[in-house]
Amino acid sequence: MQALHTQFLSVNGIRLCVHVAGPETGRPVWLLHGFPECWHSWREQIPALTAAGYRVFVPEMRGYGASDAPADIEAYDVLTICADIQASMTALDQHDVCMIGHDWGAMIAWHLAQLEPERISAVVTLSVPFAGRGKRPAIEIMREVFSDRFNYIVHFQQPGVAEQELDADIARSLRIFMQGASSSDLLLQPRSKDSTLFAGIETPAQLPEWCAPEDFAVYVETFADKGFRGAINWYRNFERNWQRTDFLQDVVIHQPTLFMVGEEDPVATLEAYTISKMPTRVSNLEQHQLADCGHWIQSEKAAEVNARLLAFLGQHYPADKRSEAAAQPPK
Template sequence: MTEITHRFVDSQSGLRMHVAEAGEGPLVLLLHGFPECWYSWRHQLTALADAGFHAVAPDQRGYARTGGPADPASYSILHLVGDAVGLIEALGGERAVVVGHDWGAPVAWHTAQMRPDKVRGVVGMSVPHRPRGSRPPVQTMRETIGEGFYMVYYQQPGVPEAEFERDPAETFRRTLYAASGQGPAQAPIVPAGGGMLDITPEPAELPDWLSEDDVATYVAEYAESGFTGPVNWYRNLDRNWELTAAWHRAPISPPALFIAGDRDAVLAFPNARRALDRMVDFVPNLRTTVVLPDCGHWVQQERPAEVNDALLAFLRDL
């Protein structure tokens, strides 16, 4: 059985990053989302290694064993892309296929957009590429969805991380279940005076893809760094809009693949389906879009075999 090993790598961005890796061959960088870590790629690390690739899943900036700076401004998209490019260089690869899920998807899309010389191919999961809008996003979300929208709720200093850190096992169990294909189809709108966990019910039983051991692993991985770094990513949404003006509606040129579940709440966001349908306008080399039936947000964990098949078909085609 292929072994997943762990080490720390000094990224050329200046951040010392924890990585899980397996295999040898062309580099595939796997970028997790929120609230996840390297562990969300456990099924892909071994499958890619067995197929002849060097699969590397870092804990991204602010997360788990990597941790990160205290300043919220240090979590902009330029920092995150810098970490990805710096890892590619530190791992000895001239180029890599960059794969991202959830928040990792915008990092992957922006890495391919900003540094196409470093990207052989790009894969986004759950979050399609959206071209830069004409207005700051948090302001737009406040006006169109309201103060209760979870990304707006996350702007509050100290509030969301305090909620998540009260009982991390409950946080992971409820969050992972609620956004899965087995969870309730519910818009992520926080009730007035409430919190995110108020809209994530406690499951009567865990879905078959998630065990109590998996929940315990997430709890252990977050034990030192907590949730402040991860939530800081959301606190840079408007800053990211300001910083990416030079790439306004710039195309993403490397070959691309998109994978999502048909029960993913992200695809129910305003204009998400339109963004998915029009993604080829800004990702002209989009090879394939895979939408898995009866699958929720945690696509690579919920449906690892089908995700691995789609990834390997894309990689071999490159």
């Protein structure tokens, strides 16, 4: 792992923990993690990016790890979480940023691209495509579709229930999510709507190949103090997110954008239509499906993700901005 230092920023009413690496003169790249992960999920990308000359910023997102975890559910809506990163960019005097996100982090990156077309110069998202703002809140649709069977997102809506199940054995919960049951796999399992989160699911005996014991320990430590409540509160804001983002309804993303998803990720199947429609919503889009790859894409296929990422950045967001200027045709 490239040498890191930890910085705490007082932004947007919270203290945000950000891990920083790379040359101080490098162009800034932000890496936003998803659920149920942590900043360490980018451990394979940090050295590749810093070696290429980028200055990397890896936050522990609101509700996770050493960052603050406010009690109110409403403190975790998408615009508030975006404001954490926007305020951090301002505090660090950043006006030219590449934003990269996976899973929920991808959702934040998509929204930031819409909110910050001047400051965010390039976007990379993993696993979660850009769907835009729907005609009604997604949670309403989920409750209808899954009225007679289990759905983990619907299950997450009742405060206090899911976090009690997850917090009872943090290591077991993470093992199940990581191997044999990603969050989307849980959605697909045919179970009673009144089921508990992990009913009938055996604890994997081994960690996945992409997660060494020492890496897994960092994941466990992330949730050891605060538990899963803050992380789950992100899911409890689907309706509030929809209500607060009406002004983004028709905003097209014009920044150069790279999207990658694993072919074996259930999201690739569930969101196949959304993925096919993305070029109408993201005008400068490059996208790839990675073979033999599931949801934890930047860990499962680190070498391929890094190669495609660095090639994209080299073309659209080179570490030395003078290279970008030199590549522009004369006016």
